[in-house]
Amino acid sequence: MGSGAESFASETEARKKGWKLDAVKLVLESPDGKKKCRDLLYARVSHLLNEGKRAPMRNNFNAVIEKMLGQILIERNIISPVDLQVALDRQKNQMGKYKYIGEILIEMGIPQEKINEALDVYGKRKPIGQIFLDLKIITPDQLEKALEKQSRFAKMAVRKPLGKLLVEMGFTTYDGYLDALSRHFNMPIISLKGFFPSPSLQKAVGDAYAQKHKIVVLGNYPEKIKLGLADPNIFVMDELKRAYPPGKRVEFYLAHLFEMDYCLRIKFDPFVVFHYR
DSSP, rough: OOOHHHHHHHHHHHHHTTTTHHHHHHHHHHHHHHHHHHHHHHHHHHHHHHHHTTOOOOHHHHHHHHHHHHHHHHHTTTTTTTHHHHHHHHHTTTTOOOOOOHHHHHHHHHEEEEEHHHHHHHOOOOOHHHHHHHHSSSSSSHHHHHHHHHHHHHHHHOOOOHHHHHHHHTSSHHHHHHHHHHHHTTTTTOOTTTTOOOOHTTTTTOHHHHHHOOOOOEESSEEEEEEESOOOOHHHHHHHHHHHHHEEEEEEEOHHHHHHHHHHHHHHTTTTTHHHH
């Protein structure tokens, strides 16, 4: 009797989870359980979205992701609960372009590398394709076509970054790509117009390395170094962080490729001002 009552209570409790229990049963018991499970999940998501039609879809999904990131940062003692609440309030009242919580925290003075480290350690960095969708720069159909093309290149052992591929396919402009890339890496966009690289500062990176990876040194201080990158990737950024003494912060900024090329030409050819104006 006791075991039967316990079994009934257990199943009753499980059924309170609704669609989760149904999905598990379909996978375990049905020959085509995976397909039915997927259909059930889609139906449940559609139901939830219909319940919250008044709020934009991207905000519904981002709220969960941002909360998770915020909790991680609190647990790592990077921010306080008060900091998170302030950031969430700013995000809610943000005018103009939508901002992710990481962007807002950086604006509040939280170190860029601390936020990026948490995103990478916990696998919370938002894929750039999703960022394009969040910003409504491209459609889901365009993203799907770009991913299919990227997959075909991969089979030929050709690496094609998704953002660049979207530009090549005419689905976005270079500025749109730059905006998405900035949010992906939590790197503020800077203008290099009128900027002349300092030969002494560039030594902190090295001329050959700077030319190869499109880097200019914006400032070098005892506690931190500020670098402008036109073509950032995780591997180069990690190399740069490991190149400096422990405790020295590396701050990254995103620059337009054409402006970067111009700056580097000035560095290696003083007469380029007249040649390329």
